[in-house]
Amino acid sequence: MLHPFQCLLYCSLSSEFRVLVAAAGPYIHTFDVNKGKYLSTWPSLGNSKFLVKEAEITESQSDDVMVSKVDSVESPRAAKRRKISPAGDISESSFAEIVVENHAVEVPRSLNPPIVKLAATQNGQHVIAVTGEDKCIRVFELARNGVMKEFSERYRPMSIFMRCNHSSITRCMPKRPSAIAITPDDSTILCADKFGDVYALPLKGQTYEVPTTDIPNEKTDGDPISKDNDQSLEHFVPSASSLTVHTKRNRDALRQQQKLIKKKAQKKPMTFEHQMILGHVSLLTDVACASLEIPASKPRNYIISADRDEHIRISRGMPQAHIIEGYCLGHAQFISKLCLLPSHPRLLISGGGDDYLLLWDWPTGQVKQCLGIRDHVSLFKKEQIRAAQSVSGVQSSNSGVTSSMDSFAVSNIHVLEFNSHPNSEDQAIIIVTIEGLPALFIFTFSTDARIRYLETQTIPANVIDMIVLPDRHSILCSLDTIHEPFSTTVIVKNLIESTNPCVVAKHFRLESKSFEPDVNLHKQLVPAIESCAKGHPYAEQKNVAKGRSLKELLYGLESLRKRASDDAHDVNE
16 A cells, blocks of 8 residues: 655756655655656665664554663653654664753654655755644755755764754744745745744754743743742642542642642744744745846845735745735635746736636736636546446446535646747646546646646546656656545545555647656656555554544645635624
8 A cells, every 4th residue: 555645846956867856654755757766765774873772662652752861871860751743654774863851762763744845946956845743844955866865964063962952953833834935046945834924944044052041931021031930930729629629539639739830831932043024814825936037137036925815915035025015816715826937927827725727917916817627627527427437337436526526626736838839829838736636637828828728637546746847848746545536535445455556647749739648757767656655655543533644644725715604704804
């Protein structure tokens, strides 16, 4: 049973060396696209400098990983526990060490949270990965041999003090990141979170220690915490007393409560370089960087951000991101994807929970075209249901999907530009995918700046993610190997014996104006990806409903849709 690849990324380091970066659960794999071979996997034993003997993780210890003392450091304090959420299978050869207060935590590498976002610099030399559960951003250096090395691991000091500082390994954000982008100069990471804020982080930022005395505390009216202030805090007074509690267990619990000190929860400060540059009042769904040529001046950079409240905001680039240039208003539902056309820097395509795409002249905020896609989606579903019924001779199980998919969400928008025939008016191909549908909706972009529908291509399974390989005029799609087509909840029958492919490669032919299977990629690269996926199979998490954790990882756009009660609340406000 293969784990789906939830994130794909294409890095072109040179014309001879192009790398595919694919995330499956907590693992990141790299492949040589030209030679079609597997290169490396992160995390692995080769990526860790501080290794300890393998720990025996029992079922009772699956939520709490025991801490063992470092041999070279003696401490009278008792061993501590560090809670780490399970994330699937536990590999025997993937253990790393995290040092916390002179103790070494033996952590199975597979216990890392799943990767939810991937991005890369324009030169392809650095890859940025986001893990959603721990809200951390990791920066990797992509070596010439395709091996991903965590940037902090290369420059991290060997001292015990720095090993204790977990922020020297990753940069953990205060809220869960929902989108990331890289500025045009490849120097800054833009991180948008679910709270509506956008932070700017240097690609190769420095970490630092924040003394406890520098952390403001609400109880002391913003003054730093000190021992005197800490001792002056009031003791907690429980509502129960010795007169109302009689059993031995309750009396013991009461004595423990009487020893508690009323302390305010303290926020952990971010111990790395960062700057909050702009903010929305709603959850951010996507962010992009754009640049426009200004006559007799330097190019001006912009930050385009979209949120759950149907807004697309145009802000100036750093360091003037607080200046709002305008808005693109035209959506009635949440916006999930933004796509800029490289050869037309003023044009932007947006899609989300609406049944249409919008083409914008984003500097002026004007809608150039509204392209309906509901008819194409409905026709595709009807044809697939009709085909299934004709084969089986009975009512297809997919027919029940129609009513539950009256609303749909755009999950991917990509542009494939090409040098068309001199007599052709087409300049680019736009590929759109819908969450929970096994299809590619293909459109053309013409010289008159209009988008026209071309065709719908059926895919063996639901499309999760997609990348464009511009130098090959090809696309690569990652597929859902766990759920039935047209569904985000129904698990495939005989899941263990399922042979559904995890990736599909398509090549666009200019002569026929159609996508066809990419023979070269299916000959070498696709088998290498399938073989790698078999080496890291999907495993259900303990204490989690079957398929639930994976559904939350692969499908989450419909959760952005507002309910009727939410809309009524917005109107009242």
